[in-house]
Amino acid sequence: MADLSFPPKRPSGFMSSLGLHRFHWLTLAACATMLIIVLMALAAPLIAPHSPILMNPGQRLQPMSAEHLLGTDALGRDLFSRIVYGARVSLMVGAGAALGALIFGLPIGLISGYFRMLDPFIMRVMDGMMAIPGILFAVALIALVEPSVPTVIIAITIPEIPLVVRLVRARLLSAREEPFVEAAVTMGGTPFSILVRHLLPATVAPLTIQLTYVFAAAILIESALSFLGIGIGAETPTWGNIMASGRLYFAINPWMILWPALVLTLCLLSINIIGDALRDLLDPQHKKRGA
């Protein structure tokens, strides 16, 4: 049954003119945070007051000041500038992994869900891939190739593919039982046209939700890899690398770790909140179940 209390009150004011009154303030705050981080990444050269890689031995381990907003690290690099530039890598890795998981996961899922003969084989391979912890998979791949932004994206994407495949397949298995698919078959639709025109749209909503979480997971794993010292090279400013370089000095100046940690956590939190909001919006059944 439709929830009659929704929308709760007459919209008014600026927010409603944009249609924003329908969303929880937390969702809006999350979107605003992500917007800021995206802008930070795009306009990094304009925002950052210093070069993120320029070492300045005379300015080592400076506290916060007007000159260095968040202080400097052990090599005299400006922390604020490094964090601003770090947003570029994180967003690139997140977007790259989400896109990669979509490009590979969607076709494989469609094939597995529609052509039942291939299904057992594909699903066993996916089960096998899922049994290997994502970080271990990524770590092993990176051990074999030189870590760079593209290789890290690939290493993070591959373990995410089975999740997308399973989701698409599951959605397809229930969608193909629908009468409209039967009707399309009766009318002589080719498997390809049925897949693309009738079954593909059914996967859009769950995929959108899933890819938001892939986006967050990729950013998380990238920062973890950098933090462990096995990710993108230490000279590239990434949030994980900044934290890794602050480890030795944690007792002296914990902010070298805490600032990037705060930005990273805020970023992940925002993506997860947006993901939850998308799920409530696109999958009302889920909300009704109380999850």
Added chain:
Amino acid sequence: MYGFIFRRLLSALPVVFIIAVIAFLLVHLAPGDPAVAIAGDGASDDQIAAIRRSLGLDQPLPVQFVTWLTSLVQGDFGTSMISRIPVSQLILQRTEPTVVLALYAMTITLLVAVPVGVLAAWKSGEWVDRLVLAMSVIGFSMPVFVIGYLLIGAFGTNLRWFAVQGYKSPGDGLIPFLYTMTLPAITLSTTYIALIARMTRASMIEILGEDFIRTARAKGLQERQVLFGHALRNAAVPIITVIGSGFAMMISGVVITESVFNIPGIGRLVVDAVLGRDYPLIQALIVLTGVLYVAINLLIDIAYAITDPRIRYS
């Protein structure tokens, strides 16, 4: 019953085989020659060729795979390229800290997550519930190393309540053990607590809406009995499933936690193996964690079948 277990075991075999194939291909199909990497810079072609021969890398891929798999099945994981110790021995040396850490973290998780999840479901929609939901989203979004350093900063360097690195086994006495291992265990369990509390809440809310709960309340059972006796038992299946599928997540957490707290366990071994490009060790670790994941989920499935006959027949 035995039929179900047998069928379930049979269905796990291809998955284990695929894990072995992936672990094998990962090392052999990746660009870059392991022999060159081992030989290091400035090695002559002859030296590289000799290393390639000694590793069997000059054989065709399928032959290499069969050789490797055969010795794997016999429990021979090869020899570490760095320390020249059998890989199995190397892994065994590092197992105890990881298992202890994981069990401690799991204990904390269950003690916190399940009651909190039940409470949130019971007070569904009220402020307690919203607080639990908010905390679980935050807890889930915090990277493990961020949690680790926050805890180190607060309870280690500032308050000095706990040690910030190293490992003590429970055999070293309860106080040293708790002193050293509590921060790592909390660090490792936070993500898990967030996940399981949320799952418990969702599952409990669904069950609490069922007719038999109304019946239980109507016949005058105490709320505690309704919640933990009737509802939680029926809500347990999805919760246990999450514990099983979250195992992979736990491994990632272990790698990072052990690195933050300097614990000589499997997680540190993973990082060392990667930094040293120790291929046999990497392969063995992938196969072992993969198989462990399959085994844990297998056991959980069998546990369901024993407790709930409906699962056995579907």
